[in-house]
Amino acid sequence: MNYSHEDENYPLTRFESMLKTNDILFFDSNEFENIIHHYLENGKIALAKRAIKLGLEQHPTSINLRLFQVEILVIENKFSEADEILDMLHDIEPNNEEIYIQKANVLSKQDEHEKAINTLLIAIDISSTPEDDSDLYALIGMEYLFLDQFENAVIYFKKCLESDTSDYSALHNIVYCYDFLDQNEEAISYLNNFLDSNPYCEVAWHQLGRQYFTIKDYAKANAAFDFAIISDDTFVGAYIEKGKVLEKLKQYEEAIENYKVTLALDEPTSFALLRIGYCYEKLGQDDMAVQFFNKTIKDDALLDKGWIAITKFYMKRLDYNKALKFISNAVNIDGENVLYWKLYATINKRLNFLEEAEIGYKRTLELGNYELDTWLDRSDILIALGEYEASIYNLLQAAEFYPENPEIEYRLGGLYFTTHQTQEGRFHLKNALRLNIDYSFIVSELFPLLVDRPMVKAIISEAKKASD
Template sequence: MEFSQSDNNNLPLTKFESMLKTNHVLFFDSEEFENIIHHYLNQGKIALAKKAIKLGLAQHPTSINLRLFKVEVFVFENNLKEADKLLNELYQLEPHNEEIFIQKANILSKQDNHKKAIEVLKHALDLTDDTVDIYSLIGMEYLFLDAFEEAKTFFMKCLEADIDDYSALYNIIYCFDYLEQHNEAIEYLNMFLDKNPYCEVAWHQLGKQYLTLKKHKKALAAFDFAIISDDTFVGAYLERGKVLEKQRNYVEAIESYNITLKLDDPTSFALLRIGSCYEKLGQKDLAIQYYYKTVHEDPLLDKGWIAITKFFKKNKNYQKALYYINKAINIDSENVIYWKLYAQINHRLNLFEEAERGYKKALDLGNFEIDTWITRGDLLLRLGEPQAAIINFEEALEFHPENAEIHYRLAGLFFTLHEQEKGLFHLKNGLKNNNDFSFIIDELFPALLKNSQVKSLLNSKP
């Protein structure tokens, strides 16, 4: 039993806490102690739970349930040896107590012995009529083993036993999703909804499955039914907005997102999507207003800063774009997308050194896309740093060994530095991998067309 602040059920709790303050020992029956301990464990107040267990066992030393709470605390504190020892003692006293097996399985799970934990939990099933929690625990153990089919089966048993167990429903869909069984998930959810036609969670999940399969009309219908079942269901309005966006119905999408702002505190996601819809409708003033609201609501949301920066970049207001991407970088200097945008904007402003710095930072953070390597290398070439450009392109070849564009650039650089052998090597590789890109030599290294070897190779291409 959970204590409530609004009724008299919390009287034993008040009495217990008063006792702790006065050090005047009062008597409680064992069930009262169990409720007090259960309350503290649910609240995460482990120290108070331990005090209640100690005082409870002092007054009721033979109570199995109080000692099981002691086991639970041992397990929580990772004192598995003591927990196992106490469980073995309790098993001798009550070999048919399912809670002993549940706690034993908990210890095995903590020791990563999930198969054995499942065996123990299945034995506990034979000892109880209240199977729902045990089915759920078995399902979780199968999840630990990545045995999603088996996990799904046991979560389904949970839902059969308790039709309102939404956590089991979510776990079932998680298994379907992991196994990429979207059609099977739809079939299961439709069967479930035949029996529970007003289950908003099932309608919501059905809509998400249709959305994954790009069946937008069916997804929209499912989200509409979720809203009919519960017209305060924020998640359904958000998903409905997403579908309407995909259908390019931006006005209705905005209406759907706006409802969520009235039902609950504004979410940065909804504000961002409204901004995006207004931008697609060509209403730039409203778009930027909502983008500003997005980063005000959640300054850590990178998508908000990216949206503002891209908005100004698209509208060729590069100074403002640079201002906002600098603000974003000050908040999170390890965001690759920020640095890529920083580089692109500086490039547009002809601030080549800053642009090169941005591309280098993006590479340092793991952005190994071919255009990042090439653009940075070309900037180094423009900045008169051929050696640094060579190092950049040679590093790029480690990730893109057959990329002709890199080979042509290295060929040009090496020929320019009078390293004929290396130049020929890369020029031949460039021609072999893709001779259509040979124009790179003409564009970046036109003086090389006077080199007889280079000219001969280029003229001999098919």
């Protein structure tokens, strides 16, 4: 096999050829470093370890190869072995900042974040190139994030960005900290100052727009996203955010235009397709709305917002059969989605498919939706189906979450009377009347046969007299 020595991958190709043939070839330490770095970047840990082993056999005094060895040991959670090597390296080269960086990495992995910060500060002190310390500042910022010390994290991410204004991850982290601290005004002030000296930074304009959006200053948000687009007219995120602002301003045609730009620039996203559908719905263009809702669920069948949008679209138009078709498909795709089951139950109830509705409400409760209406709707359907004991059990469970609730108590009173459990019926009916006498109509609505029963009439009339 012939290799071109001009080929920058030549050492890597030569190394892999050596592994296949078991020949021992010589590489200088820089070549080994590049080979190991390549394998680590690509997650090929086993090959990186082989390269380190062979590298150290040929260059046993190489500090950098030893540091790669430490990196592997950290990945394998072998912290004490990594520490031993770092201590040895520190004795040889006490002013090597990379040794401190790796030491900090070992400490961080063991949740010793304060010690990691102190170690990184030493690395900064001994740094031979203070102007290139942006990575060290970023590492300290991350350690403060691990400690939930957002104010300190901001300080170091700002130092990082001062050293390297193109470090957009530091910019994102600064805004993240401000967001966590609910300091939108401070974030806006910082971003505006940053933009004074970096006026064409599309990421900063985008972040500024998001801050204005959060505080509902939609005019300024719109202007910020415009500047982001001027700075980079292929910036998909800026068009998306501008579309959201225009929706808030009820400028739906313009919002659609911005969302459609993203479809042309990149692969269509289900989010953009969904928002276009909503905009067309707001404009009363139902055919276009349905078309884009359908595109949304076709593009991403796992996006629950798409299925919910098209289901609710038909529900609003009282077309429950079509709504049921879509929500049934959604349930088949994701049977663990509580929002799907709630809609499934509601639609079946509207269509008077009571058994299916009851299944829907039961599943909704099983999945942890304990809203009062869910318990009550299921109870009422069980009553309509004549499943009185199941309805009682359902309401007793509901009462654990909503004790002393009159709507639950009236139903329990009616159910106990219906099932000839008079003592329990009296207790719950009296309790219900005590809690809220105005809800007494529930008895006549759900249990019309009880209204003329002497005991029930007497309890209700006695309560009404006492309240007059």
